[in-house]
Amino acid sequence: MTGMKAALMAAALAGAMGLATPAEAAGKLTISSPQDPGSWDPIDTFLVNWASVATNIFDGLTYRGPDRKLVPGLADSWTELDGGKRIRFKLRTGVKFHNGEPFNAAAVKFTFDRLLGEEGAKGPQRSNYIAIESVEIIDDSTVDLKLKAPDPVLLTKLAGYGAMIVPPNYIKEKGDAVFNVNPVGTGPFRFVSYAPKTGIKLEANPDYWGGAPKLSEVEYRFISEPSTAVAELQAGRVDLVLPPTIPIGMVPVIQADPKLAILSVPGPTVDALRFNTKSGITADPRVRKALTMAVDRTTIVKSILAGQASEIASFQGELSFGYDPSLKPLPYDPAGAKALLAQAGVKPGAAVQIDIRGNDATMNEVAQAISGYLQMVGVTATIKPYETNVLLNDIIPQGKTGAMFQQKWGGWTFDYDNTAYAMYHSGEKWNPYEQDAELDKLLESQRAITDVAERERILKQIARTVADKALEMPLYNSNAIYGVNKRVKNFVPAPDNRVKLTDVTVD
Structure with missing residues (x-):
């Protein structure tokens, strides 16, 4: 982004918040991030909460x-x-x-x-x-x-x-273990200290090649409980709350506070409940389609997400390259769902477990609604919350999930390849159950194609194949919702959480 464009965007946001944008300021910015990535080494992680910090290092x-x-x-x-x-x-x-x-x-x-x-x-x-x-x-x-x-x-x-x-030289001398918790980069802020599960502190790099930051310090606090993060924002102990912390239900609370504002931008993040396709009743694609048809996802988006998301038919949003507007979600059809379940030999009272991130208040509410919908077609769903790092680093990759498990994916490249290859290619970390040689072939072939139209055609074919196999229950594409104190100036919300703070100031 050009400096002029960044300045214009920042000024527009400041204007929307009813504030002037000062030419210069300094000070400390305190940010609430919902997750400690556990390592600051770029090759160790995929987490957007790592990127929120590391984009500045x-x-x-x-x-x-x-x-x-x-x-x-x-x-x-x-x-x-x-x-x-x-x-x-x-x-x-x-x-x-x-x-x-x-x-x-x-x-x-x-x-x-x-x-x-x-x-x-x-x-x-x-x-x-x-x-x-x-x-x-x-x-x-x-x-x-x-x-x-x-x-x-x-x-x-x-x-x-x-x-x-x-x-x-630093990594050769200190070793990987030291680098994991004492990161060194070329970015606008330098590492100061890291307290696992608590936070990380940075200071301005005055020699940054892109120009010295206007802030002197940045502190990220790892606050996994959404209500706590919002309370800290209201109390002024936190200046900025990063996505995906803020539950939809708390948006009006923040909007009602004259000191605070909500900044919401369409992002790449999508949510789905993926299926254990290897064992249990969800090994049968008819059951997977039935469970999807049993859930009124349109109503969930309207009532629970209050318009801060859009329904999806594949595991990508409409900004993604490879998005197919002609691919429609399976319809909400409880009668059809019951017929498919009966055809698959599933008896009323059959049980499934839904694994979710325990600190994701919005998904907790969504999962409760899904459980209610499934109950209406004779399937009893138990919701099992996990600490996020446990779910992502142990339960899913090791294939230890229940019949259904939450997958939230940033898709930060805005290209379906980045999502689809990781989710559906045999042997990938996020694909513990499914092996499909034809799908593998499609995923591999599009990576070598420079013809944009042909590559897009194959990506759409991949999305249709996944939908036909019902490998997941696609739910929604979320907006990136930031809670911010109005004393923060020149902050431009990033759709992918990769927030660079070089031009940010605080009053």
């Missing part, structure tokens, strides 16, 4: 701001060579990591060798970058990414998560 070769436009990051420019099999990056010069170590071509090579090597294999990020065969240093400020095959989303992937550039 690390930089990628490219950058994508709230306007979803891709611009230079640590690379000044890039050029495709050899028919797209090689991308040459000209790097910024004079940039240093927070520990004083120089950023250069060697740092880029180290970052991707590490990501694609043994250390990267331990985390969830490597599969997003497997199109990269090697990184070749041309000179100190020029590198080539040599590709095994074209990846039409790679430049966007380089703007976040696993592709954040890390300091070679």
Whole structure:
């Protein structure tokens, strides 16, 4: 995003909040984040709550701001060579990591060798970058990414998560375990301290290549309980509450407070209840379709989500590349659901377990409604809440879920590939149950296609295949809802939670 555009967007938001935007300010910003990622190493995580913090510590070769436009990051420019099999990056010069170590071509090579090597294999990020065969240093400020095959989303992937550039000497000297909890990057803020389950503190990097931040300090507090986060915002002990903390029911409470505002923007985040397709009654696709048809998702979106979401037919929102507007959700049809259940031999009183994130108040309410709908077609649903990290790092990847389990996915690239490959390809962390050679083939084939229209056709075919197999009960595409104290200025809400705070000020 250009500085002018960012300024205009910030001014518009400030105006909407009834406030003037001062030219300069400084001070400390305190942010409530619902989850401690547990590690600050870019290759260790997929969590949007990691990105909310780490976007301010690390930089990628490219950058994508709230306007979803891709611009230079640590690379000044890039050029495709050899028919797209090689991308040459000209790097910024004079940039240093927070520990004083120089950023250069060697740092880029180290970052991707590490990501694609043994250390990267331990985390969830490597599969997003497997199109990269090697990184070749041309000179100190020029590198080539040599590709095994074209990846039409790679430049966007380089703007976040696993592709954040890390300091070679620091990691070699200190080791991965130290880096996990003492991160060093090139970003606008430097790491100060980290208290697991409590919070992380940052300070301004006055030498930031993009210009020194206007804030002097940023503190993120990990507050998993939504009511506590909102109470802290109301009391002025927190200036900003990040998505997806704020339950829909608390939005009017915040809007009624003259000191506070709600900023809501359409985002990539989608929610679904995915099915155990390997065992139990949900191994039968007829049962999966019946359970989906039994739930009035339209009413859930209108009544529980109060218009802060839209119903989905596949695990993506309408901003996603690969979205198919002609693909419609299974209809709400309790009679049809009962007929399918009977056809599958499911007796009235059959039980299913729904696993959800315990701190997701909105999903808790949605799950209660779903349980009620299922009861009306003769299926008894038990809701089992888990601590989020347990559900995501143990229960789902190990295939230890109940018949249905909540999957909330950021889809931050706004490209269905980033979601679909992780959810449906055999052997992926988020796909503990399903193995489908034909679906694997489709997922793999679209990654090598540079023809935009053909790739979109295949992505739509993938969505239809998933819908036909009823691998999940698609629920809704949520808005990203931020609660903010009006003393915060120049804050631009990001749809993907990757909030860069360089221009933010506080009164």
